[in-house]
Amino acid sequence: MVLASSKSTLPLSDTPQLTYDHSPSNISTLCNEVLKDHAIKHSSDPAECFLKSSTKHSPAGEHHTPTTVFYPTTTAEVSSIAKACHERNIAITSFGGGTSLGGALTATRGGVCIDFRNMDRILGVHDEDMDVVVQPNVGWVELNEWLEGKGLFFPPDPAPGAKIGGMISMGCSGTNAYRYGTMKDWVISLTLVLADGTVLKTRNRPRKSSAGYDLTSLIVGSEGTLALVTEAVLKVATLPVNLHVGLACFAELQTAVNVVGKVLKSGLQLEAIELADKPSIHAINQSGLGEEPLLEHPTLFLKFAGGQEIVRAQTQFVEELCKQHSAQSVEVSADKGRINVIWGARKCLGNALVAMKKSESDLFLHTDAAVPVSRMAKLVEESIRIVEGSGSGKRRGWFCANVGHVGDGNVHTAIICPKEDKDAAEQLLSQVQRLALELEGTITGEHGVGLKLRDLLVKEVGQEGVDMMRRIKIALDPKGILNPDKVVRLSANI
Incomplete structure (x- = not known):
């Protein structure tokens, strides 16, 4: 007989039963132990605790909330909290910018939350090495404002409120991924606190290393289930020069998709290529989040940068291509004011869609499918057919929209x-995600698995792949206290 503990993978049926003690007396003793050695701010206010697990982007049930929130300022303080929670079987969720989706923040088992809001310092910059050292709650927007004076920037650009720690946990990307890659391409090294409070650094600062297992990459995209990030060394790039942005509107969405396909095949390397359908542009206008109204047509948002000859060749090619495809309007500008208007409209789109709720209780549901670029047009076309073809949206008064980082098929x-x-809505979106898998794609390009996509993950990587992930989870977190139930199931009923 082969013992479960000797297997390379860990099926759910062999997963040890996890027990948690979130009794008021145990939580109270935990707080006393932690505060004995550290003056860490904390709160047990139910309203404050609820906001750490339920956001407008990803609402959670009222019973899925932590009972205490800690606000540490150092790695040592995070380690002290984790060690005490490990000894007392208390679950830990973490909180940064609160922009994650898919239930990633939900405290399914209760427990405590570590809010990193007081760990928001830029610790150093190595100009010659092109890297920076930051704490987890530094925002990418604020980091780029600080780097701009040095002629540098950090490319990953998810939601404007996102913080570095959360971006690492979710393996995010954004509008710049087509040109610069995703978060995993920009993380050099991490300082981590493991489930039992152990502190380690994954590697030093060189751009390449073959020294053992790649612990850094293991943590990027692990959604807080394997370790808590307390410090990061990040690559930075030279700030793009001669920046231009473009806006092209079309009568039909498919025409815009066709233009994207030809740009990608041209060999020209633009900075970004983004697509928004007509309802998405309507959401921007309706929400008032854009600086000025846009024409409500399927729209391409484009970004160009580089030497003058390179940008001239790119913009001329794209403008001519758009005109050949009967664009309703085409604009390319290097004016900083116009750049802020055009690209600001694209960056506010996520919040604009959420603003289309007719009631506070309405839900914002979405897919995050990505496919090989050659199959991107079919993904867009079929996604629209699945949702609009069902007739559900029209009958029920839903608001439906499609937006994509089409340069990389997301x-x-x-x-x-x-x-x-x-x-009803989730059934339709599940069809879209399954379509992506049929097209040899993924169910999540940048938002992560969280709670919502765990079962579909089996369809993508196979049962053996999920069981291997579960084995890694339990190996590093044997008591299952770090963001339990995310990415892989730890029990059949949660």
């Missing part, structure tokens, strides 16, 4: 609907 289909329509 498309988001969004549905805003009443909470009583959740099951």
Whole structure:
């Protein structure tokens, strides 16, 4: 007989039963132990605790909340909290910018939350080595404002409120991924606190290393289930020069997709290529989050940078291509004011879609599918057919939109609907995600698995792949206290 503990993978049926003690007396003793050695700010206010697990982007049930929130300022303080929680079987969730999706923040088992808001310092910059050292709650927007004076920037650009720690945990990207890659391409080294409070650094600062297992990459995208990030060494790039942005509107969405395909095949390397359908542009206008109204047509947002000859060749090619495809309007500008208007409209789109809720209780549901670029057009076309073809949206008054980082094949289909329509909407979005898998794609290009996509993950990497992930989870976190139930199931009923 082969013992479960000797297997290379860990099926759910062999997973040890996890026990947690979140009794008021145990939580109170935990706080006393932690505060004995560290003056860490903390709160047990139910309203404050609820906001750490439920956001407008990813609402959670009222029973899925932590009972205490800690606000550490150092790695040592985080280690002290983790060690005490490990000894007392208390679950830990973490909080940064609160922009994650898919239930990643939900405290399914209760427990405590570590909010990193007081760990928001830029610790150093090595100009000659092109890297920076930061704490987890530094925002990428604020980091780039600080780097701009040095002629540098950090390329990953998810939601404007996102913080570095969360970006690492979710393996995010954004509009710059087509040109610069995703978060995993920009992380050199991490300082981590493991589930039992152990502190380690994954590697030093060189751009390349073959020294053992790649612990850094293991943590990027692990959604807080394997370790807590307390410090990061990040690559930075030279600030793009001669920046131009473009805006092209078309009568039909498919025409815009066709233009993207030809740009990608041209061999020209633009900075970014983004697509928004007509409802997405309507959301921007309706929300008032854009600086000025846009024409409500399927729209391409484009970004160009580099030497003058390179940018001239790119913009001329794209403008001519758009005109050949009967664009309703085409604009390319290097004016900083116009750049802020055009690209600001694209960056506010996520919040604009959430603003289309008719009631506070309405849901914002979405896909995060990504496919090989050659199959991106079919993903867009079929996603629209699945949602609009069902007729559900029109009958129920849903708001539906499609927006994509089409330069790298990542498309988001969004549905805003009443909470009583959740099951119907999720069935349609599940069809979109399964379509992505049929097209040899992924169910999540940048938002992560969280709670919502755990079962579909089996369809993508196979049962053996999920069981291997579960084995890694339990090996590093044998008591299952770090963000339990995310990415892989730890029990059949949660």
